[in-house]
Amino acid sequence: MTRPRLEVLAAVHDHPHADTATLLRVVREPLPAVSHQAVYDSLHTLTDAGLVRAIQPAGSATRYEARVGDNHHHVVCRGCGVVADVDCAVGETPCLHPSDAHGFALDEAEVVYWGRCPQCLAATTP
Amino acid sequence: MTRPRLEVLAAVHDHPHADTATLLRVVREPLPAVSHQAVYDSLHTLTDAGLVRAIQPAGSATRYEARVGDNHHHVVCRGCGVVADVDCAVGETPCLHPSDAHGFALDEAEVVYWGRCPQCLAATTP
DNA sequence: CGTCTTGTCTTGACGGATTCAAGACAAGAC
DNA sequence: GTCTTGTCTTGAATCCGTCAAGACAAGACG
Structure with a gap:
C-alpha cells in the first residue's frame, strides 16, 4: 500500500466513474512521474481488494468508482x-x-x- | 442484404454469444474471401436493423446474439x-x-x- | 441500351486501451 | 548485511475496432 496506490485510490474517490486516462491525469498532478503501468496495476490491486469497482459500459473504456458494498x-x-x-x-x-x-x-x-x-x-x- | 450479410446473420444464429473473431472464422467457411471489415459492417447494420443484438461483458470482446425482442x-x-x-x-x-x-x-x-x-x-x- | 448513383466489399493502414516483459529499486525478513 | 519480495519504470507488443480509398455490382433514369 504505497504512495502511488493511495493517490490512485484518492483519485477514484474524487472522480467517480472516471476512465483510466482521466485517472492517470489526476494522479500525475501530485505524482508527475507515475507510469500508466503503476496506475493499471494499482487499479487491479484495489479492485481485487474490493476497495474500488470497475465498470465497463459497452462502447467506452473501463471506468472505476469507489462506491462499493452497496447494491x-x-x-x-x-x-x-x-x-x-x-x-x-x-x-x-x-x-x-x-x-x-x-x-x-x-x-x-x-x-x-x-x-x-x-x-x-x-x-x-x- | 447481400450474401456476406446473410452469412453473418446465419453465423450469429448458429453461434449465439460468439465474439467477432469466431464469427469471422465461421463466415469464412462458406465465404473464404470476406474481409473482417465486411463482417464488422454487417454486424453494425444488422444491429441497427434490430436483427441481432450486441453484448459486451466486461473484460471480453463484443459478442452478438440473434435473440432479440424478448426481455x-x-x-x-x-x-x-x-x-x-x-x-x-x-x-x-x-x-x-x-x-x-x-x-x-x-x-x-x-x-x-x-x-x-x-x-x-x-x-x-x- | 448506356450512364450515373448508391451502397457494399476489399485492402491496407491507423488508433486507443490494455497487457507483457525486463530491469531498477526500496523495505522488511532473517 | 544480505536476500527476498513486491512494486515501479521503461518500452514494446497485442488485441479490438475504426478510418480511408478505391473497386465493383446493381438498380434508377434518361
Whole structure:
C-alpha cells in the first residue's frame, strides 16, 4: 500500500466513474512521474481488494468508482457516455434469482440502464 | 442484404454469444474471401436493423446474439467468460424504474449476472 | 441500351486501451 | 548485511475496432 496506490485510490474517490486516462491525469498532478503501468496495476490491486469497482459500459473504456458494498447500479447516456449512480427501486435484490441459472453459481447482478442524459436530451430536441 | 450479410446473420444464429473473431472464422467457411471489415459492417447494420443484438461483458470482446425482442438477460462466467441466456424471474420489467433516474430518459435496462459456470466450478473445487 | 448513383466489399493502414516483459529499486525478513 | 519480495519504470507488443480509398455490382433514369 504505497504512495502511488493511495493517490490512485484518492483519485477514484474524487472522480467517480472516471476512465483510466482521466485517472492517470489526476494522479500525475501530485505524482508527475507515475507510469500508466503503476496506475493499471494499482487499479487491479484495489479492485481485487474490493476497495474500488470497475465498470465497463459497452462502447467506452473501463471506468472505476469507489462506491462499493452497496447494491447500486448505473445509468449510462447513449449520447455522451456519462454515468450516474442509481439505487434499485426495489429494496431487496429483485433480479438476483433468475428463473434458470443454468447451474451457474451467481454472486452478483449488474444492472445498467441505458438512456439519454438531460444535456443530450436538450441538445437533440431543442 | 447481400450474401456476406446473410452469412453473418446465419453465423450469429448458429453461434449465439460468439465474439467477432469466431464469427469471422465461421463466415469464412462458406465465404473464404470476406474481409473482417465486411463482417464488422454487417454486424453494425444488422444491429441497427434490430436483427441481432450486441453484448459486451466486461473484460471480453463484443459478442452478438440473434435473440432479440424478448426481455432476456445473461449470465457470464467469471472463469471462462461463457455467456448463457436467462429470463428475468419476474414477469414484468422490475428494474426498469429506478428510484431516481437523474433526469435521464431511459429506454432499456440491461442485466448481467456474474458467477461461475458448472465447468469452472468443477475445475476449482474438485 | 448506356450512364450515373448508391451502397457494399476489399485492402491496407491507423488508433486507443490494455497487457507483457525486463530491469531498477526500496523495505522488511532473517 | 544480505536476500527476498513486491512494486515501479521503461518500452514494446497485442488485441479490438475504426478510418480511408478505391473497386465493383446493381438498380434508377434518361
